[in-house]
Amino acid sequence: MLQVYNTYSLEKEDFAPQEAGKITMYLCGPTVYNYIHIGNARSAVAFDTIRRYLEWRGYEVNFVSNFTDLGDKVIAQGEKEGLTEQEVADKYAAAFAEDTRQLNIKPATSRPRATEYMKEMVEFVERLLEQGQAYEVNGNVYFSTKKFKNYTALSHQNMEQLEENAAGRLGEEDQEDKQDPTDFALWKSESRPDVVAWSSPWGPGRPGWHLECSVMNDQLLGETIDIHAGGIDLTFPHHTNELAQSESYHHRQFVRYWLHNGFVNVNDEKMSKSLGNFVTIHDLLKTDIDPQGLRFFLAKTNYRRAISYSSDRLDQTQGELDRLYRAYQGLLDANAVAPAGQVSEQVQNQVAELEESFIEAMDDDFNTENAVTVIFDLATLANKVQNQETATQGDLECLANRLQTWLGIFGIEQLTKEVVLTPDQEALLAERAAARAAKDFQTSDAIRDQLLITGLVVRDSPQGQTWELK
């Protein structure tokens, strides 16, 4: 039985979607005003991994994730780069697509943009006004938090505390307009002449930051969705306000399971733009790192746990992944010379046992640490079996298949590395093979060192030389 930790209840709960076999899932996507950093990518990777697991378990997942393509940050970036809001959004949406492609994140079922839902957002606000949940002042529309019961249920905050904190930082304008310091904007008037604004019954303006997610959920997934995901920092105020809006609008449960991912830390601090301790995926991928190593680094830690980022840790993870690559490659190599035959009962049983463990781990709120342990157990088994003369092609294929499947859930799908040899390397390898045949080990060892300098690790086996990129 799959269990997930619900931020709303602070407990692991049995997971059952509204409709058997189908899951509606929404992930809060980025504001497209800049390149994403490792922390942003973690959220995308974590929930992509969860999605892949759910799909492997047979669910059909309708996965919606948005782009916020308006707002102060987009405007400010536009001024900095001399671009319009639209141009900024397009540029960084494209960059997001490229970064996430390299991290092998599956495209969302739908990727809506806020500006595509202006009409619906205005209608949404109108209805909240009609219902008396909101009020309009000077072209701004605010949501009355006090008129929504259990406003703090998701964030587990204390309403009095929240009010006290909010009161202490109200701007002048807010002070005049807001009836209560905890009220939040559904619509903000915009009168600056050179800034994009949308028309509304309350005059030109822009939607409040939480509105788009409520509206897109409503439009694309329905009144009640199964999973709503995002970073833990979104719990308050973003998700709190979304929930308040949507449930006020529909008068029914908005989200069945709230899932929140932990941060990527640098020196025990949250990676963030404001602290300046961030590394963008865009820059990182320019280096010679293996994108899959980065993906594995982000995916192998349970989504709720904090990840400490450092290049040393990234390297360590790469070493782990390389071991898995080698196990897989070994299976393929062995398969080429193994006798044909069905999978043996022993291998079948061992693999079945491992699969049970794998599922048990992932069913426990996506315990990826334990799932990875199972993958390593499988790799060890694969390494042993491929060295046995009795191994059949059926055995090897069975093991390779499982390794591929489970790593695939983690988003690691390219398990073999295509090595393109330079003419020099080819010549050296041929020369070395000849030297070895002549038992001229001094020459062959020298050539091995030479090849290592060119980035090629050469190994000898009974079948001859093998090589891989360093």
Next chain:
RNA sequence: GGUGGCAUAGCCAAGUGGUAAGGCAUGGGUCUGCAACACCCUGAUCGCCGGUUCGACUCCGGUUGCCACCUCCA
């Protein structure tokens, strides 16, 4: 101040009452002409104090340190 979370070997980390999974690194061994790969072996009493219990990393109380949210933020 309020709220949520974390603290296990050099590093990453599993484990919620019965004498501490796994990976990386280290050291030793087998294999190898040598090496690499692979395989085998090798390490911690679980932040601290107290309590409950036949027995606690695991429950309870306290304490220390760290992080996050309460303002935009994955």
